[in-house]
Amino acid sequence: MKEDLFQAMAQSIIEGEAEEAERLARQAVEQSIEPVEAINKGYVAGLDEVGQQFGCGEMFLPDLVQAAEAMKAAVAVLEPEMARRGSSRHVLGKVVIGTVEGDIHDIGKTLVATMLSASGFEVYDLGVSVPLQKFVDKAGEVGADIVGLSALLTTTMVKQRKVIEDLARAGLRPKVKVMVGGAPVTRGWADEIGADGYSEDAMGAVAVAKQLVGA
């Protein structure tokens, strides 16, 4: 039953049907289905399929854009529900997060930001294609505990290393911890660039963030 819904959600992304994706998200909320589960098992499964087909030339940029629009429509319905379910109100720490310069992918970064905020972190989301110095400035300004860097392109993940170096140069390391993520990012890469934390999804990101602030 739930599996049928997840399947339909994936299909709505593959077909780039924003209205259908949104309708299914509302259905999930009505049925009290865990929003994160709907996102991961439903919509993200669809996006992964789209990504694969795009990668091997079976889908094109307009398909990718339509899929992303559908994903955003669904997430817009599920996000308030995710925030509502976040029980912990005590501020666990401050997180500055964004997608690095040159990269405009924001779906995953926004999910991570929403989950962190729902879990009790104070989140400063700088958006996409964030100039690297802005991460350093904002971290200093708000007294961040963690800086989260998202990168979805192999050409932009190298910027994660640069931000870590810049934070050190500004005297903010090692007090400010750095967490990295995004589809091409691996634990090996995170270790290589000296990041303190890595996660392949939003749930894991919350666990890593809690660990980094000792919560």
Ligand code: B12
């Ligand atoms: C949707 C999409 C787009 C949309 C983005 C819309 C938007 N508003 O975000 C649009 C159409 C705009 C787009 C554009 C492009 N895209 Co694109 N896109 C995708 C796609 C299909 C899905 C990405 C996505 O949203 N996934 C779902 C989310 C939930 O997952 P996620 O982002 O990985 O995030 C999760 C984790 O990684 C992690 N995470 C993410 N960030 C962080 C941060 C921290 C701190 C932590 C701890 C964890 C974490 O948690 C998240 C939640 O679970 C991927 C394929 C794929 N499967 O990844 C290609 C993909 C990333 N795109 C790709 C490419 C090539 C492009 C373009 C260059 C295409 C072009 N020729 O113009 C442009 C880039 C423009 C730019 N300068 O950035 C390639 C990248 C190849 C590479 N190796 O570099 C991919 C892999 C597709 C492919 N197979 O070729 N894209």
